[in-house]
Every structure is written in C-alpha cells, then in structure tokens.
Amino acid sequence: MNYHELTTAMTTSERLQGTVDVLILKTLAWKPMHGYAIGQFLAERSRGALTVEGAALYQGLHRLERKGLIRSRWGRSDTKRRVRVYSLTPSGRTQLIEEEAGWKRYAAAVGRVLSLRGAHA
Amino acid sequence: MPEHIFFRRSRGEIRADNRAELEGWIDERADQLTAQGVDPSEARRRARDEFGDIADAESYALGQDLAAERRRRVRVWAEELGSDLRIALRVLARAPLVSAVVLLTFALGVGATTAVFSVFHALLLRPLPYGDEQTLVYLQALDKGVIGPNARLSVAALVALQERSTSFTGIAGIETGNFVISDNGDPEQVMGALLGGNAFEVLRTQVGLGRALGSVDATQTGQVVILSDELWRRRFDADPAVVGRKLAINDEQWQVVGVMPPHVRVPTYEEAQFWAPRNYSGTLADANARHVRAIRAFGRLKPGLSARTAQADVNRTMRALQAEFPRAYRDVDARVVPIRSAVAGDFKMRLLVVMSAAGFVLLIACANVAGMLLSRAIARRHELSVRIALGARTRRLVRQFLAEAFVLALIGVTLGLAIAQLGIVVLRRIAAPALPAGTTFALEPQVLLFAGAVALTSALVSSLFPALGAPHSGVSLLRYDRRASHSRGSRRVRLGLVIAQLAVSVVLLVGTGLFLRTLHRLSALDLGYSTKRALTFRLQFTRPRTNAEQDVFWSSLYEQLRALPGATAAGGGNIPLSGQNTTAGLQIEGRANDSERGPDVRYAVASPDYFSALGIPLVRGRTFTDADREGTPWVAVISAGLARQVWPNRDPIGVRVKAGEGKPWATIVGVVGDVRKGSIDPAQPSLYTAQLQDHWPGGGTVIMRTSGDPVALMENVREVVKKLDPALPVIGLRTLDDFRHNSPAIADRRLQMQLIMIFALLAMAVSAIGVFGVSAHAMEARRHEFGIRMALGSSPRDVLLLSLRDTAQVVMVGAAIGLPLALILAERLRDTLHVRPFDLSTVSAALGTVVLVALLASFVPARRATLIDPARTLRDD
Numbered sequence: 002m003n004y005h006e007l008t009t010a011m012t013t014s015e016r017l018q019g020t021v022d023v024l025i026l027k028t029l030a031w032k033p034m035h036g037y038a039i040g041q042f043l044a045e046r047s048r049g050a051l052t053v054e055g056a057a058l059y060q061g062l063h064r065l066e067r068k069g070l071i072r073s074r075w076g077r078s079d080t081k082r083r084v085r086v087y088s089l090t091p092s093g094r095t096q097l098i099e100e101e102a103g104w105k106r107y108a109a110a111v112g113r114v115l116s117l118r119g120a121h122a
Numbered sequence: 123m124p125e126h127i128f129f130r131r132s133r134g135e136i137r138a139d140n141r142a143e144l145e146g147w148i149d150e151r152a153d154q155l156t157a158q159g160v161d162p163s164e165a166r167r168r169a170r171d172e173f174g175d176i177a178d179a180e181s182y183a184l185g186q187d188l189a190a191e192r193r194r195r196v197r198v199w200a201e202e203l204g205s206d207l208r209i210a211l212r213v214l215a216r217a218p219l220v221s222a223v224v225l226l227t228f229a230l231g232v233g234a235t236t237a238v239f240s241v242f243h244a245l246l247l248r249p250l251p252y253g254d255e256q257t258l259v260y261l262q263a264l265d266k267g268v269i270g271p272n273a274r275l276s277v278a279a280l281v282a283l284q285e286r287s288t289s290f291t292g293i294a295g296i297e298t299g300n301f302v303i304s305d306n307g308d309p310e311q312v313m314g315a316l317l318g319g320n321a322f323e324v325l326r327t328q329v330g331l332g333r334a335l336g337s338v339d340a341t342q343t344g345q346v347v348i349l350s351d352e353l354w355r356r357r358f359d360a361d362p363a364v365v366g367r368k369l370a371i372n373d374e375q376w377q378v379v380g381v382m383p384p385h386v387r388v389p390t391y392e393e394a395q396f397w398a399p400r401n402y403s404g405t406l407a408d409a410n411a412r413h414v415r416a417i418r419a420f421g422r423l424k425p426g427l428s429a430r431t432a433q434a435d436v437n438r439t440m441r442a443l444q445a446e447f448p449r450a451y452r453d454v455d456a457r458v459v460p461i462r463s464a465v466a467g468d469f470k471m472r473l474l475v476v477m478s479a480a481g482f483v484l485l486i487a488c489a490n491v492a493g494m495l496l497s498r499a500i501a502r503r504h505e506l507s508v509r510i511a512l513g514a515r516t517r518r519l520v521r522q523f524l525a526e527a528f529v530l531a532l533i534g535v536t537l538g539l540a541i542a543q544l545g546i547v548v549l550r551r552i553a554a555p556a557l558p559a560g561t562t563f564a565l566e567p568q569v570l571l572f573a574g575a576v577a578l579t580s581a582l583v584s585s586l587f588p589a590l591g592a593p594h595s596g597v598s599l600l601r602y603d604r605r606a607s608h609s610r611g612s613r614r615v616r617l618g619l620v621i622a623q624l625a626v627s628v629v630l631l632v633g634t635g636l637f638l639r640t641l642h643r644l645s646a647l648d649l650g651y652s653t654k655r656a657l658t659f660r661l662q663f664t665r666p667r668t669n670a671e672q673d674v675f676w677s678s679l680y681e682q683l684r685a686l687p688g689a690t691a692a693g694g695g696n697i698p699l700s701g702q703n704t705t706a707g708l709q710i711e712g713r714a715n716d717s718e719r720g721p722d723v724r725y726a727v728a729s730p731d732y733f734s735a736l737g738i739p740l741v742r743g744r745t746f747t748d749a750d751r752e753g754t755p756w757v758a759v760i761s762a763g764l765a766r767q768v769w770p771n772r773d774p775i776g777v778r779v780k781a782g783e784g785k786p787w788a789t790i791v792g793v794v795g796d797v798r799k800g801s802i803d804p805a806q807p808s809l810y811t812a813q814l815q816d817h818w819p820g821g822g823t824v825i826m827r828t829s830g831d832p833v834a835l836m837e838n839v840r841e842v843v844k845k846l847d848p849a850l851p852v853i854g855l856r857t858l859d860d861f862r863h864n865s866p867a868i869a870d871r872r873l874q875m876q877l878i879m880i881f882a883l884l885a886m887a888v889s890a891i892g893v894f895g896v897s898a899h900a901m902e903a904r905r906h907e908f909g910i911r912m913a914l915g916s917s918p919r920d921v922l923l924l925s926l927r928d929t930a931q932v933v934m935v936g937a938a939i940g941l942p943l944a945l946i947l948a949e950r951l952r953d954t955l956h957v958r959p960f961d962l963s964t965v966s967a968a969l970g971t972v973v974l975v976a977l978l979a980s981f982v983p984a985r986r987a988t989l990i991d992p993a994r995t996l997r998d999d
Contacts, residue, residue, distance in 0.1 A: 035146075035147075036143065036147050037146075037147045037150045037151060054172075054173070054174040055147060055148075055151075055172060055173035055174055055179075056173055056174030056175050056176065056178065056179035057174065057179075059143075059144065059147070059173075059179045059183060060179050060182045060183060060186075062183075063140075063182070063183035063186040063187055064182075064186050066186070066187070066190060067186040067187065067189055067190040078146075078150060080150060080153055082146050082149060082150055082153075083142070083146060084143070084146045084147070084150070085139075085142075085143040085146075
C-alpha cells in the first residue's frame with residue numbers, strides 16, 4: 002500500500018490507522034521499544050501535539066506485526082516490568098521509507114494550497 | 123532454524139500474552155502517575171481511562187494475531203513439507219539402484235492396471251452415444267432359452283411387440299446385411315444396418331452431417347443411406363459434399379442423406395458401415411415373416427418404468443404369440459437387457475479377469491515397495507529415535523512417511539503413465555479383434571484420475587507397513603544397538619510380503635498355464651475338416667444373377683482355380699466357417715406335419731468339390747457331381763450326426779427331405795463327416811444341397827486345397843477372379859489355418875492368455891526382486907552367525923544350503939497359499955477355460971517355475987554369504 006492510496010481512496014478510519022502506523026514505524030526506526038514507551042516518545046517529540054490513544058497504538062502494533070512490518074519479543078522496561086518490545090523488520094524499514102516520502106509530498110501539496118493568497122475576501 | 127518453528131501459540135496463549143502486554147502497559151502509566159503524586163488506585167483508574175476502549179483493542183489485537191498465526195502455520199507447514207519431500211528424495215537416492223528397480227516395478231504395476239482400466243473405462247464406464255442410457259434397453263431374443271446364433275426376432279415378432287407391449291414409447295428393429303459399394307474406388311463389401319423408421323427416435327441419437335432417418339424413409343428399404351464416420355473418411359475423404367450425392371450400393375443408386383458422428387455406431391452391430399431404412403410393412407404378409415429371424419430390437423422404456431416391469435410385459439406378449447402360433451414362436455423368447463450390458467456385457471467378465479491379473483502385479487509391486495521402505499525404515503531407526511528424543515512430534519513423523527508415500531506415488535504415476543501409454547498402444551494392436559468395432563481407449567482424464575488414485579493408494583498402503591513398525595518412543599529405541607535393528611518382527615513382515623508375492627505369482631502362473639492348455643486344446647480339437655494347406659475367400663455378387671449365369675460363373679471359377687499350379691481341389695458353397703449359417707427346420711417326407719417341427723439343421727449349399735476341398739470325409743453314399751444340376755431331381759447330403767439323430771436304426775440314403783418352404787423335395791444320396799463351426803461349439807446336424815440345383819443368389823464362399831504353401835497362390839486367386847469379373851471384390855482371402863486361429867473363440871482366449879501371461883511374467887520378475895531383497899537382507903543379518911558357523915567348521919556349501927533351504931521354505935508357504943487361491947479363481951472361469959482347474963501338469967509347471975526363480979534369486983546373496991571371512995566377521999563385533 003502506498004501513501005497515495007492511503008490518502009485518497011481510504012475511509013477516515015483507515016486513514017487514521019495509516020497515520021498511526023507510519024508514526025509507529027518511524028518511532029521504531031530509532032530503536033526497539035515497548036508500546037507505552039512508543040506513546041511517550043511520540044508525545045515528547047511532537048511537544049505534546051500528537052497524543053495517540055493507547056488503544057489505537059496497541060491495535061496498530063498488532064496490525065503491523067500481522068503485516069510482518071514489525072516483530073515482537075518479551076523484554077524488560079526501564080522500570081523492570083515485563084513488556085513486549087517491538088522492533089522493525091527489514092520490510093518494515095522499506096515500508097517506512099516509502100511512506101515518509103509520500104507524507105512529505107502530501108504535506109507539501111497541502112501547504113501549497115493553503116499558502117495561496119487572496120482566497121480570504 | 124527460524125524461531126517461529128518452535129513457537130506455535132494457541133488462541134488461549136495469544137489471549138494471555140496480549141492481556142499481559144496490556145496490563146504491563148497500563149501499569150507503567152499508573153506507575154508514572156503515582157510518581158507524580160497521584161493516589162495509586164486513582165492512578166490506575168486514570169491510566170485505564172487514558173488507554174481507551176480496552177475490550178475493543180483486545181478483540182482487534184486477537185483477530186490480527188490469529189490471522190498472523192494462521193499464516194505462519196501455513197508457511198511452516200509448507201516449509202516442513204518441502205523438507206519432508208527433500209528427505210524422501212534423499213532416502214530414495216541413497217541406494218539408487220534398488221530404488222530404481224523397485225520404483226520401476228511399482229510403475230509397471232500402476233501402468234499395467236491403468237492400461238487395462240482404459241479399456242474397462244471405454245467399454246463399461248464411458249457414456250454411450252445414445253440419449254438417456256437408463257431407459258434404453260435391448261430386447262435380447264432367446265432361441266430355445268439360449269443366446270445362440272439364431273437368437274433374433276422375426277418381423278412378425280417385432281411388429282407384435284410394437285403393437286402389444288405397453289411399456290415402451292417405441293421399439294426399433296435393426297438388422298444387417300452385406301452390401302457392395304462400387305463407386306469411389308475398388309468394389310468393397312461392407313456391413314450395413316437396416317433400421318426401422320423410429321430407430322433414431324428410440325436410440326435418441328443424432329447425425330453429424332445431413333439428416334437422420336425418419337418414418338418418411340421407412341416406406342422403402344435402402345435407397346437412402348447415412349454413412350458411418352469411418353466409411354465417410356476412408357472412402358470419401360471426409361468430404362461434406364457427399365451428402366446429397368448418389369452412391370452405388372449393390373448396383374443400385376442410393377442417396378447419401380447424412381453422416382454419423384465418429385463415436386456413434388449401430389448398437390451391437392458396431393462394425394456396420396452405414397445406416398439405411400427398412401420397410402417392414404410389405405414383408406409382414408410374406409410367409410417367412412414369422413419364420414425368418416434376423417432382427418435385433420431396441421426399446422425405449424416409458425418414463426418411470428423399470429426393466430423388470432417391461433420384462434413382464436414382454437413375457438406376456440410372447441406367451442400370447444406362442445399360444446397363437448405355436449410352431450413359429452415355440453422356442454422364441456425375449457429378455458429385456460440394459461443397453462450397456464448389450465453393448466459391453468460379454469466383455470465385463472473377460473476384462474475383470476485381465477484387470478485382476480494386472481491388479482495382482484500391482485499388489486506384488488507394492489509388496490516390493492513396502493519391503494524396500496521397511497528396510498530403509500530399519501536403517502533409519504536411529505535417526506528417527508534421535509528426532510523423537512529431540513522433540514519431534516509423532517504427527518511430524520507420520521507426515522514424513524506420508525511425504526515419502528507422496529513422492530513414491532508421484533514417481534509411480536509419472537513412470538506408470540508412460541508405461542500405460544505403451545501398454546495402450548500394444549493393446550490397441552492385439553485387443554482390437556476381441557473388442558467391439560470402433561472401441562477407442564486412451565489416457566483420458568478419468569483414466570488419469572484412476573492412475574493417480576491407484577498410485578497414491580498403493581503408495582500409502584506400502585508405506586503403512588514401515589509406519590506400523592515405526593518407533594513409538596525415542597528412548598526405547600536409543601537403547602537398541604545396530605544389530606538389534608534387524609529385529610525379528612520386521613523380518614517377519616518382510617517374509618510375509620515375499621510369501622504373498624510368491625503366492626500371487628503362483629496364481630498368475632497357474633492362470634497362464636490353464637489358458638495355454640485351453641488354447642492348445644481348442645487348436646487341437648478336431649473340427650471335422652482339415653485346415654492345413656487350404657485357402658478360403660468369399661465373393662458377393664453386386665447385381666442379381668440368373669441361375670444360369672451363376673452356374674457358369676461358379677463352374678468356370680472352380681475350374682480355373684483347380685488349374686492353378688499346386689491346387690488340388692476347389693469348391694464352394696455357403697460354408698461352415700463364417701458365422702453366417704442358415705438354419706432351417708428339416709421336413710422329412712411322410713413324417714412332417716405342421717404341429718411337429720423337424721429338427722433344426724444347419725443348411726448349406728455345396729459344390730461337388732466342396733467336401734474334398736475342405737477335407738470332410740464321405741461316410742456313405744456319394745457327394746454331389748456336375749450331373750446334379752438344374753432340371754434333374756434334387757439331391758441332398760447329410761452329416762453323420764443328423765443321420766444318427768433322425769435315422770438311428772436305418773440307412774437314410776434314399777429318403778426325401780426338404781429344408782424350408784418353397785423348395786422341392788431332395789433325395790439323400792450321401793452321408794459325410796460332422797463339422798464344427800467354431801472350435802468349442804458342438805457339431806451341428808447339417809444338410810447340404812447341390813450348388814447347381816439350389817441357387818444361392820448373394821454369392822458364396824470358395825475353398826481351395828493346395829499341395830504346397832497356399833499363401834503362394836493368393837495372387838493367382840485374385841487374378842482368376844478379376845479375369846472373370848473385375849467388379850467382384852475378393853473378400854477375406856486367407857489360409858484356413860489363419861481363419862481357424864483367428865476365430866473368435868480362439869482369438870478371445872488367446873488375447874486373455876497373452877495378457878495374463880505378460881502379467882504373470884511381470885509378477886514373477888517382480889517377485890524375484892522381492893526374494894532377492896529379502897535374501898540379501900537375511901544374509902546381512904546372519905553374517906555374524908555364518909561367520910561363527912564357518913569358524914566352527916561349516917563348509918561354504920553348508921552355508922549355501924542353509925540359505926537356500928530358507929528360501930525353499932518361503933516358497934513352499936507361498937505355494938501353499940497361492941495354489942488353492944488359483945484353483946478357486948480358475949473355478950470361476952469355467953466358461954472360459956476348457957480344462958479342469960486342477961491340471962496336474964499346469965500346476966506342477968507353475969510351481970516349478972516359482973521354485974526355480976526364487977532359488978535363483980536367492981542364490982546370489984546366498985553365495986555371497988559363503989564368501990564371508992570368518993575371522994573378519996568376528997573381529998567386527
């Protein structure tokens with residue numbers, strides 16, 4: 002699935018899923034993490050602008066694992082809790098590169114439209 | 123090995139894992155909140171709230187994980203299957219020669235069965251080219267309760283059945299005749315079918331080109347014609363423009379109105395080359411309408427009626443006819459037979475015999491495969507034990523066996539189909555005369571399916587043996603040492619297999635022997651005439667000839683044939699050889715009246731030289747002379763059997779008889795020896811009349827006896843006929859020996875014998891391989907024992923005898939099982955075999971062959987046993 006299908010031909014919920022997925026992939030590209038840590042990471046890096054609900058994140062992780070884009074193993078968190086740690090698979094990495102490019106093109110296109118002058122009367 | 127192979131998670135395990143992940147997630151958030159000073163229970167509540175819909179998230183995750191798990195399992199399964207197949211191939215490749223031989227025998231079994239099945243399928247399973255097979259029946263006429271050569275219906279009986287029976291929507295009559303087609307190439311005699319106007323309707327069959335025959339055609343006999351596909355292709359190059367053309371048939375111009383599709387043939391007259399209408403209305407008034415029986419009838423049952431109901435209906439009609447016309451219908455009955463049995467019925471038993479023989483070969487081959495797998499399984503015990511100890515599941519091991527079976531089946535079916543194709547080509551050559559004309563068989567989809575099923579089943583059954591002896595627990599097996607692997611149990615199974623092989627070989631060999639004896643007896647039976655150094659052929663007039671013309675023709679023909687160098691006699695008539703004899707009720711002067719019919723006699727017309735040409739001995743009186751010609755009082759010659767039957771106590775010479783209405787009384791002037799038509803039929807009482815008095819309009823059969831090789835004269839014979847009448851086809855020119863050995867009774871049995879013999883030889887060869895294998899194996903197992911024996915002073919000869927004695931024991935057991943089985947089966951073939959099932963020479967020959975082959979097969983391994991170096995063997999242990 003490439004980004005254009007994702008943004009043009011999909012329902013809102015699917016588009017949201019797509020957004021969550023790409024955020025997870027990007028996060029895991031830094032290093033393997035468990036679910037809660039991914040949420041924390043997103044909140045910190047977006048300076049609180051992106052808070053993804055735990056349930057959506059949890060679902061996204063299992064979805065990506067089914068697609069073979071990430072894999073999991075049991076590990077320990079910093080707080081020594083037993084947690085499921087996710088990491089990118091090679092195909093996950095490829096997918097991320099594709100989606101990043103798509104997002105950037107999309108964001109630029111939206112930006113171009115919004116920066117048109119004279120539309121406010 | 124990838125980690126996922128070890129991790130199979132159940133639904134419950136997945137659920138538990140996800141639950142743990144989720145709880146940890148919430149706990150961590152709660153920890154964080156607690157650290158920020160929130161009350162622990164409040165922190166936990168908030169953490170849950172923040173997380174969102176937990177139940178929804180859990181069920182979504184479970185769905186995703188289950189899907190992932192399923193896909194993983196499929197992938198693992200495929201990977202394992204791949205490795206199973208690789209292992210299976212490696213196992214086979216480990217001893218390539220043995221594998222190749224065993225697989226070849228397996229393929230032979232599959233191929234043989236498949237080839238025979240293709241014929242079975244063609245005759246008994248493939249749909250017939252007539253609409254709705256279930257409601258189409260053949261009204262099989264019975265003559266004195268049996269299906270004899272005279273078992274046909276008369277025109278009157280057909281019409282009565284059509285008018286009186288209520289079970290059919292239609293009954294169609296079909297009869298055949300020989301016709302000469304004389305344009306578009308050399309004159310040629312073909313069989314043509316004459317059908318009632320409703321035949322196409324009753325058979326529900328369609329033409330390929332042109333139109334069908336209908337009631338409009340049935341106002342005439344002949345005149346319009348539908349060609350068979352074969353005739354159309356052979357004589358008209360498949361030219362569609364032939365429809366509408368005129369065609370010279372028996373010197374008349376008939377119009378071609380259609381061409382049949384390739385697979386549609388006249389039922390029970392498969393060799394008929396054309397379909398033409400037959401008008402019954404005029405013939406009904408004829409005096410012969412009730413007496414001449416030439417028709418086969420086919421009925422279309424009314425919807426929902428069973429053959430049984432129809433039979434009761436037909437019986438009622440026949441009873442009524444018998445009451446009204448006792449003389450004409452006394453011996454006539456009709457049986458309602460499903461069309462399939464009518465077309466292929468006779469072949470069922472024969473095919474089953476041959477099919478069983480092929481099946482036996484397959485069985486033996488399976489035993490070899492099982493034997494091979496068994497010894498491999500023993501060799502692999504150690505490997506299997508290790509795998510079990512390492513945690514391989516039984517299911518996985520079973521699948522390993524299945525994969526091996528699959529590989530076997532695949533190789534078996536691939537090679538087997540190649541062999542089957544070869545077999546089919548051979549069968550087409552040798553089986554064609556014994557099958558209905560136009561029977562085609564090939565590797566059709568159903569046949570392929572059969573081959574696949576046979577190969578797979580056989581492979582599964584074969585691999586079941588070693589699986590049965592497979593280790594159940596690894597630990598117990600790890601304790602076994604190498605020598606113990608040749609365990610008593612597995613040896614017993616192998617011995618059992620070899621015994622079964624030998625038993626089956628005995629069955630097939632006895633079968634072959636009985637067929638050989640039967641053939642020998644049939645060929646040696648005295649027919650009443652001599653087949654050595656003689657030629658025969660038939661002539662059929664293409665146009666009606668006057669009596670005078672016929673006399674001139676026959677006289678000059680015989681004269682010119684006799685004049686050929688090397689010819690000693692030439693005569694003719696209408697003959698005991700072909701199936702077409704005429705039967706007539708004999709009338710005896712002073713005795714016959716209408717209520718009492720005289721005996722049925724075979725009635726033939728003969729020329730003066732006929733008896734000497736055929737070598738039929740004269741018993742009393744004289745045969746015909748050239749003076750017995752038109753204008754002189756009729757004379758007759760009878761067979762010795764007829765003389766004994768009718769005039770047991772007096773000399774029949776001088777008595778006047780006649781065969782058939784409208785003929786003059788003929789005085790008996792001589793008695794000749796009895797002749798048999800076929801090899802196994804009893805001699806029929808016969809009456810001969812003189813060819814120059816009793817003219818036979820259609821043509822005749824010629825017999826010529828020679829002093830040298832008759833084949834050398836064949837060309838001269840053709841020339842003589844051509845000189846006399848270039849338009850006459852010479853039909854069926856061959857030696858009498860040839861004629862006899864290709865008579866249906868002999869040809870059929872010879873074919874069965876040949877096939878069974880092929881299968882018996884295959885079986886013997888395959889069994890020999892089995893014996894070889896088991897002996898080699900036993901030798902290997904007893905190497906130690908032999909070593910000790912030799913060290914203790916046994917001579918190599920003692921050791922050799924010891925091994926051969928073992929083989930002899932196995933053969934004896936096999937024979938003890940196979941022989942009674944063979945006799946039971948032979949008993950079931952009583953109708954086909956003309957020797958007693960327990961034929962001492964056959965049985966001893968079969969047993970001798972098995973013993974000899976088995977001993978030879980075990981000789982090589984046994985001999986190797988004698989070459990053991992005792993010192994080395996003992997040191998090895």
